[in-house]
Amino acid sequence: MSSVRLLVGTRKGAFVLTADGTRKDWNVSELHFAGWELYHLKGSPADPNRIYASQSSGWFGQQIQRSDDGGATWNPVDNKFTYDGTPGTHQWYDGTPHPWEFKRVWHLEPSLTDPDTVYAGVEDAGLFQSKDGGKSWHELSGLRNNETGPHWQPGAGGLCLHTIILDPTNPERIVIAISAAGAFRSDDAGATWKPINRGLWSKYISNPTAEIGHCVHHIAMNPATPNTLFMQKHWDVMRSDDAGDNWTKISGNLPTDFGFAIDVHTHQPETVYVVPIKSDSEHFPLDGQLKVFRSRSGGNEWEPLTRGLPQKDCYVNILRDAMAVDTLDDCGIYFGTTGGQVYASSDGGDSWNAITRDLPPVLSIEAQTLP
Amino acid sequence: MTKHLIRIELPLHLCRLAHISGHETQLEVPLPVTVSSVLDTLEAQYPMLRGTIRDHTTKKRRDFLRFFACEEDWSHQSSDTPLPEVIASGKEPLLIIGAIAGG
Numbered sequence: 001m002s003s004v005r006l007l008v009g010t011r012k013g014a015f016v017l018t019a020d021g022t023r024k025d026w027n028v029s030e031l032h033f034a035g036w037e038l039y040h041l042k043g044s045p046a047d048p049n050r051i052y053a054s055q056s057s058g059w060f061g062q063q064i065q066r067s068d069d070g071g072a073t074w075n076p077v078d079n080k081f082t083y084d085g086t087p088g089t090h091q092w093y094d095g096t097p098h099p100w101e102f103k104r105v106w107h108l109e110p111s112l113t114d115p116d117t118v119y120a121g122v123e124d125a126g127l128f129q130s131k132d133g134g135k136s137w138h139e140l141s142g143l144r145n146n147e148t149g150p151h152w153q154p155g156a157g158g159l160c161l162h163t164i165i166l167d168p169t170n171p172e173r174i175v176i177a178i179s180a181a182g183a184f185r186s187d188d189a190g191a192t193w194k195p196i197n198r199g200l201w202s203k204y205i206s207n208p209t210a211e212i213g214h215c216v217h218h219i220a221m222n223p224a225t226p227n228t229l230f231m232q233k234h235w236d237v238m239r240s241d242d243a244g245d246n247w248t249k250i251s252g253n254l255p256t257d258f259g260f261a262i263d264v265h266t267h268q269p270e271t272v273y274v275v276p277i278k279s280d281s282e283h284f285p286l287d288g289q290l291k292v293f294r295s296r297s298g299g300n301e302w303e304p305l306t307r308g309l310p311q312k313d314c315y316v317n318i319l320r321d322a323m324a325v326d327t328l329d330d331c332g333i334y335f336g337t338t339g340g341q342v343y344a345s346s347d348g349g350d351s352w353n354a355i356t357r358d359l360p361p362v363l364s365i366e367a368q369t370l371p
Numbered sequence: 372m373t374k375h376l377i378r379i380e381l382p383l384h385l386c387r388l389a390h391i392s393g394h395e396t397q398l399e400v401p402l403p404v405t406v407s408s409v410l411d412t413l414e415a416q417y418p419m420l421r422g423t424i425r426d427h428t429t430k431k432r433r434d435f436l437r438f439f440a441c442e443e444d445w446s447h448q449s450s451d452t453p454l455p456e457v458i459a460s461g462k463e464p465l466l467i468i469g470a471i472a473g474g
Contacts, residue, residue, distance in 0.1 A: 035384055059435040059469045060384060060423040076388065076419040080427045 004326050005368040006334055007051060007071065008342060009038035012360035014053060016071040019355075023332055023346045026355045032074060033065065040107050040321055040364045041071075047115035048368050052134060054105040054120070062104050064120075064134050077134030081105070081122055084141035090124065091153040100124045100144070107321060109164035113171075121161035125152060125178040127190065140190035143176065148195055148212045155179035155215045155234075162320055163219050167226045167243075175229065175244055180215035183231070185244050196244030200233060217260045218320040222269040230272050230299070232262040232320070237274055239299050250299025255286055261323035265348065266331040270298035273333060273349060275318040284315040292335070294349050308352035309343065316341070321364035328369055336362025374399040378464035379409060382436075385424070385467075389417040395464055404459035406438055406450040424467060439466040 006017040013036060016029040032038075036055045044050040049070040055063040062081065065074040087100035103123040111117035116133040119140075126144045128137045143149075143161075152159060160179055167173035174190055177183045182197040195211050205213040215234035222228065231238040231247065235258050238247040251257035256276045265271035272295045278286050285291060290309040293302040316337035326332040333345045340359040343352045380395045389396075398412045407430070414421045425432050430450070432438070437446040440458050457463045 034387070057384065059382070059433065060388075061433060062422065063388065063419070079419075079422050082428065 002328060003370045004328070004332060005043075005048075005070065005370060006324070006342070006355075007041035007043065007053075007364075007366045007368070008336060008359065008362060009041050009053070009321075009364040010336075010340070010360040010362050011037055014038040014041055014055075014071075015356075015359060017342065017355055021328060023328075023344060026344075028356050029071070032071070036063070037104075038363065039104060040366075042108050042110055042366045043070075043368045044110040044115040044118075045112050046110075048370055050110070050115040050133075052108045052110060052118050054108055056104040062102070064105065064108075066134050078130070078136050081120070081126075081128055081137055082139070083126060083144070084139040087144070089150060090159060091151060093154060095153070097150070100126070102126075103158065106160045106162045107164055109166060112166050112168055119164050119166075119174075121164050121176060123158045123160040124154075125159045125161040125181060127161060127164070127174075127176060129190070140186075142186070142191050143184060143193045146184070146193045146195075148181070151212060152178065152181035153213065163216070165219060165221050165229070168223045169226050173226075173243070175219065175221075177216040177219050177231075179217065180213060180234075182212045182214040183216050183219060183244055196240075197247070198245065199240075199247030199249075200238065201236070201249075202234065204234075218262050220263045220272075222264040222266070225269040228269060228298075230262050230264060232259050232274055234258065234280060237262065237272075237299065250295070252295070252300030252302055254293055254302050259318075260320040261318045261335060263323045263325050263333065265333075266325050266327045267329075268296070268331075268348075271296050271348070272299060273323065274302075275323070275335065277317060283317040288312055288314050290314040290316070290337075292333075292345075292349055292352070305345075305349045305352070307350065308345075308354075314339075319363055321366075322362050324365045324367040326367040326369045332367065334365050334367055336365045338362065374401050375404050375459050376400075376461050377404060377409060377458060378461050379413060380464040380466045382467065382469040384469075385420060388419055388423070391417070397461070400459075402459075403453045405453055406445060406448070406465070409454070409465055410450075435470040437468050437470070439468060 002021040008015040014032040019026045039054045041053040051067040053065040089097035092098035107121040109119040120128040127140045163177035165175040174186045184193045200214045217232045227243045229240045259277045289311045291304040316339035323335040338361040342355045
């Protein structure tokens with residue numbers, strides 16, 4: 001029988017949650033990397049036992065950990081992320097030039113075909129690649145050296161590259177997103193990049209339709225329809241059907257379209273999930289009621305999903321990388337909260353159960369479906 | 372080359388990262404025994420600690436760590452200044468201490 005493994009990164013370490021295909025009874029692992037922040041963990045699609053983890057600390061900086069046995073044991077690999085050449089400057093919050101400085105790895109994206117190849121999205125925004133299982137890293141500097149790079153400005157969480165999407169039908173195509181520079185795409189395996197923000201509208205920048213400067217929170221793609229992208233922007237939920245060249249707003253009847261997490265049903269490419277958050281000033285659900293919203297029509301028409309979720313006194317947040325789907329026939333959907341709960345649905349979102357409730361604040365969740 | 376066996380005490384998280392039991396390890400450090408030579412030896416013996424105490428390239432001490440020897444703060448001394456004899460002889464450990472902060 002198939003099984004599911006969830007890789008959960010938190011403010012105080014990482015957990016590996018496992019269940020068989022029924023997803024009724026879950027085992028929560030011991031705490032890995034106690035006391036460190038685990039921004040993201042992700043397994044290789046080509047070898048699910050190969051998992052990469054971003055471990056960081058304000059005291060001790062960045063580590064990259066690698067497991068070759070499905071998260072049971074870990075070993076540190078190279079943690080040196082050096083920008084290519086003379087890094088130059090981006091813009092600081094006040095618009096003055098600020099030197100590029102590496103702070104941490106926000107997201108790790110293993111190659112779809114090679115377990116030893118993995119991409120790292122970092123703060124200050126840059127894209128790195130390892131081709132030797134994390135033993136060394138080099139920057140794909142065409143992104144940062146894009147002509148818009150000196151004009152990128154950080155969002156409140158820093159100038160972070162937090163989303164990396166690899167196109168399963170085109171190994172040359174990579175889509176990334178940066179807060180608060182926007183979305184970018186490469187069609188030559190990361191050598192050159194172009195901003196893909198046409199159609200985004202952001203009232204907090206001087207030109208609301210500017211080529212860059214949009215605070216993209218997350219982008220999701222169903223691998224079966226790689227040209228269709230769904231975006232949770234700071235405000236606004238958006239979609240593109242041409243790999244990001246043009247975006248249209250699909251917020252529709254959402255009660256608020258601020259949020260962080262977004263994901264797509266594994267078997268229904270037009271079924272999308274978001275968790276609306278009250279506002280950019282108040283990072284918690286409306287009225288203390290935790291609701292996932294589902295659109296079965298690719299956006300605009302949304303329905304609240306509440307069964308099993310707290311409908312009073314709930315003031316958690318759901319961060320951008322803290323939602324994932326499995327690939328079982330009944331697609332499982334998972335999300336973690338800053339209150340330490342991990343919720344799961346094995347019926348497409350109709351009902352939810354808390355797998356566990358008292359972890360440290362959850363930063364990220366990835367789901368692996370194992371044979 | 373003459374080497375001295377010295378003791379170094381590390382924060383818990385770095386001990387775990389390097390699989391050092393307890394808070395302390397011993398190192399054979401070439402003369403003169405300085406913060407630089409101690410850290411060079413430490414990082415050679417425990418490569419996973421590179422970048423955790425000082426920057427990979429500039430060797431600048433990370434902001435939230437301090438070096439103490441003989442109950443004195445050596446964090447702002449030149450890293451090439453010879454450490455006191457009691458450190459170089461291993462009678463007392465060189466302390467690397469993380470700032471007390473956070474939740």
